[in-house]
Amino acid sequence: MRALIRPAGPADAPLLAAVHVAAWSETYGELLDDDVLDAFDVDERRVTWETILGPRRDPLSTVVVAEVDSSIVGFATSGPPRHHRPAREWELASLYTLSSVHGRGVGAALLAAAVGTRPTEVWLAAENARATAFYRKHGFVEDGTTNWFDRWRMTEKRMVR
Template sequence: MTADYLRNALTVRLARPDDAAGIARIHVRAWQAAYRSIFPAAYLDSLSIPKRRALWAELIARGMPRVMLAQRNDVIQGFIAWGASRDNDKGQADAEIEVIYIDPSQWRRGVGRMLIDEAINAAASEGYREVTLWALEENVQGLRFYKALGFALDGVFRTERVGGCEVCETRLHLAI
């Protein structure tokens, strides 16, 4: 029993630049699966893993935002990027989860919860008192997930143009 548990256990660690290819693959696959009803298929199908790989390699090497990944048996299952809040109305005690994406084959298996818990614990250890994140209003599944973890809408919205579509994002927050 213990051997099976250890073999199937998730581990979380900081990402390294050589993890960028696996992160990019998950980033693209998760967008294509989660946002199929929100963005045009042509846009989602055009997402480039090589471009995302270059972006993530640069961000990881820079060290901001912090990028952590969850893996099982050395295979990346998901990742989260977080750091100081980028919002003008937030202060030095506010952290932000910039992105979290899980391989669609691993949805509802605890990967996202584990990554958010790790990011919140890391943020708290650095002195942050609140964590925020932005979610598409149309992403009902994502909003349900964040609310189940204790995040609440804070009434702040923004509009973005992505893939030829105008979408509304809502901000959620959690005191830590």
């Protein structure tokens, strides 16, 4: 299976919203409280994606999607760091794939398209062992920085390369 990696466009917003919520649920289902999981909303995500991909799109950011058989199965976003004390000048803001494509190279292809080889930081759930292993495989190391993510009531950690 080979995924097509391409830039995301405004027409992708509804499908990206559905994939985003599904991937969140698959990724965080065991890590988050039920009330947090129940708050994941496709319509809210659609509005967010319409803004991200709309006419006021951040020209410094990268948004790519992965397609398999003409269906979006993952995405990645990157750009200047969003945090006030960054460790790198570029941040992988998100990278999610549906569990149906885990272990098939889709995440690696999205990572390559979103950040290339540039020095990058990424924030992830501290307890997400699968994501930690993925980023280690791709040259990231934990730098010891953590943050409490209040909306999801969990600790996140930073990894850098």
